[in-house]
Amino acid sequence: MSEFCIVGGGGHARVLLYGLQQLGHQVRGYTAPRDEGVSMAIPFLGTDDDFLDRCALFPEMAVLGLGKVTIGHQRLALLERYQACGIDFPVLYAQGAIVHGRVDSGAGSVVLDGAVVVTGSRLGRACIINTHATVDHDCVLGDDVHVASGATLSGGVIVGDRCMIGTGANLIHAVRICADSVIGAGATVIHDIIMPGTYVGTPARRIA
Ligand SMILES: CC(=O)SCCNC(=O)CCNC(=O)[C@H](O)C(C)(C)COP(=O)(O)OP(=O)(O)OC[C@H]1O[C@@H](n2cnc3c(N)ncnc32)[C@H](O)[C@@H]1OP(=O)(O)O
Numbered sequence: 001m002s003e004f005c006i007v008g009g010g011g012h013a014r015v016l017l018y019g020l021q022q023l024g025h026q027v028r029g030y031t032a033p034r035d036e037g038v039s040m041a042i043p044f045l046g047t048d049d050d051f052l053d054r055c056a057l058f059p060e061m062a063v064l065g066l067g068k069v070t071i072g073h074q075r076l077a078l079l080e081r082y083q084a085c086g087i088d089f090p091v092l093y094a095q096g097a098i099v100h101g102r103v104d105s106g107a108g109s110v111v112l113d114g115a116v117v118v119t120g121s122r123l124g125r126a127c128i129i130n131t132h133a134t135v136d137h138d139c140v141l142g143d144d145v146h147v148a149s150g151a152t153l154s155g156g157v158i159v160g161d162r163c164m165i166g167t168g169a170n171l172i173h174a175v176r177i178c179a180d181s182v183i184g185a186g187a188t189v190i191h192d193i194i195m196p197g198t199y200v201g202t203p204a205r206r207i208a
Pocket residue numbers: 068069130148149165166167182183184185186187198199200201207208
């Protein structure tokens with residue numbers, strides 16, 4: 001059992017709180033731009049600036065509770081800022097996740113309930129494999145990739161840094177998605193995506 005704090009105070013943070021408690025960990029509190037009140041049910045430890053000014057007083061382990069629905073550098077920047085103050089971000093596999101052997105995951109990555117990550121896959125730092133998503137064998141994900149709830153990456157898919165794979169999207173085997181791409185909810189990707197942008201539909205087409 002370890003003691004953690006949560007960076008972030010929204011819905012994703014509450015999911016991670018539940019996941020940590022299910023695994024028997026202690027959670028000291030959370031940091032966020034403001035006190036979220038009773039919805040978080042754990043102590044508010046202040047803003048990121050407050051916390052990092054006095055981080056020696058707090059747990060040395062954290063999870064990244066900031067959610068992600070688009071591309072952007074914010075999550076990784078936050079992770080690196082905390083790491084620079086000596087805070088570790090262990091990988092979190094929720095009790096209800098299935099993660100095969102021979103899977104590597106970078107600091108701050110989480111695999112949530114019902115999600116499956118299959119043998120030979122690699123997750124970068126700060127990835128979210130959300131509820132009931134599948135990352136099949138031999139996939140390679142960059143840093144800060146969110147595979148949203150129920151999305152499916154077939155075998156050998158490669159996803160670049162900061163991508164957002166929308167809920168229920170399907171990527172066929174061996175496709176490559178370049179960095180900074182958003183795949184819309186329910187899209188089906190059957191060809192490589194080589195230009196950053198937003199892609200929706202079946203087959204997925206660029207809209208922005
Ligand atoms: C636990 C969790 O909550 S995990 C988070 C889950 N969240 C997600 O998966 C979010 C995924 N995001 C989406 O699917 C979004 O709709 C996006 C990113 C693809 C597009 O968002 P925006 O850039 O705001 O586009 P916007 O809503 O203006 O739509 C633009 C056009 O694309 C269409 N469109 C948007 N999303 C989709 C989609 N998923 N599939 C098909 N068409 C779509 C719209 O109908 C609209 O068409 P129109 O111009 O003919 O009216």
